[in-house]
Amino acid sequence: MTSPFVHPVLVADIGGTNCRLSLVSRAGAPHEPLARISTGGHPTPEAALEAVLSTLTQRPRSAILAVAGPLDGREAQLTNANWHFDGPQLAKALGLEQGLLVNDFEALAASLSVLREADLTTLVPGQPEPEGLRLVLGPGTGFGAAALLMRGERGVLVPTEAGHIGIGPEDPTEYKIWPALAAEQPRVTVEGLLSGDGLVRFHRAVAKQSGMLEADVSAADVTTLALDGDPAALMAVICFWRLLARVAGDLALAFKATGGVYIAGGIVPRLLPLADPATIQAVFHGKPPMEDLAKRFALHVITTHDAAEQGLAAIAAAPARFGLDDPARLWFA
Known part of the structure; x- marks a missing residue:
């Protein structure tokens, strides 16, 4: 497969909080990090990207931008920040010949085709199938999920808005703290609890239930x-892990992710020392009456910090491999 993108290609992982930019010099080459900038530090994506590109001796000719929000053809809107993306407008403003917008979890799903064992920590081994559908999900500023289905050398990426699914309590601890969790949200969603803000909400709810004075954290x-062993914070993290395992197992059933489930994002790797694999496995696989199917699902944590960039570089090398050579999505100056 050949790449339709002219190189160098700018690749960027753009979230609600941070934006990481890299350059891919030629098809198949690894990405070369350029900068990490604050999403809130610039009024528009054009201004943010130009602030970095203006420092380069060789400007990129194409761009593939992974955006943490839903896409509409050649346009996208960040869910948790006010940046709007218009592909052709970006191309003209930045002097790019062509480009592509993808959902940030599409990039992470593409990375599943190139990640190494060293980039992962396995929490639940399961019984993965070599060509089974793989699912990546995870908490960050928001919560995302996407799937990768490969058949030989070709595949398809399936982005979702799974973070906005409603959710309710299941275990006794959740029933106790759920009123406090629900009180400050018009609708309790996966993203409302499995995100950075969600971890803070769990901490606040645990402190309230325990009659403790909650610090502003x-x-x-x-x-x-x-x-450090703080009781309220530790219980908040335990609740967070249990809910994450439950949601991961539910989405694995929804997609029949027999190729494995992968947790991405910056939050979970820091929480790995507090993970209880036995509890996580019990919750992840505890899906009556579908336990036999659920026990086939493996659960991994992506521990490398550049998974999205690896996925974007793989897309830049061969977008057709992931069904991303769609003329309705590609854009030109």
């Missing part, structure tokens, strides 16, 4: 406190 603070 961030998600990173909750993680640090939990690693």
